[in-house]
Amino acid sequence: GAVVSQHPSWVICKSGTSVKIECRSLDFQATTMFWYRQFPKQSLMLMATSNEGSKATYEQGVEKDKFLINHASLTLSTLTVTSAHPEDSSFYICSALDSENEKLFFGSGTQLSVL
């Protein structure tokens, strides 16, 4: 199946710093990518929809100035957590839409811990 690469797999940072997470579709072009947040033993919560060449669409309650999304190419979307705080600690997962085959593939996730 198609591969979506997400880096880093885990990151520890100090409160107040920014962290960038990358999501790449390796063998297909993804005009649309998605970013989710997942708390332990809970479901995937959609944070935002990332569209190549345009602004991301954020879900209600998600701060666009805190979670910056850039989708500059058909294979790469980035999520930057700005001025991170301990409450931002979570598992973040991206997914990419293979529109040709109408399938959604997930990245491997990033465990963010803010000290």
Added chain:
Amino acid sequence: GENVEQHPSTLSVQEGDSAVIKCTYSDSASNYFPWYKQELGKRPQLIIDIRSNVGEKKDQRIAVTLNKTAKHFSLHITETQPEDSAVYFCAASIGSGYSTLTFGKGTMLLVSP
């Protein structure tokens, strides 16, 4: 918006038994229903999906059924194995697109040897 309910939240079975996970959805416009398996700390993996023009789909030990009238769909795993242990998520997409999915809360399946 769409609301997806998933039951049970945990399911324990003996190896070789069958497991059934059920989901209901609220928006009759939903037409794509995938199931994902997520092992601890790993990415969700698509295991099977069904579209609204089909009532049942099977892939080896896994099958999914869809009842559009009742707005519910189910995942059936037969001859369960310990490696089937994971969290399973159902999802439904609204309208004609397959992009935005609403996920159920997940079912933790434990298969005991």
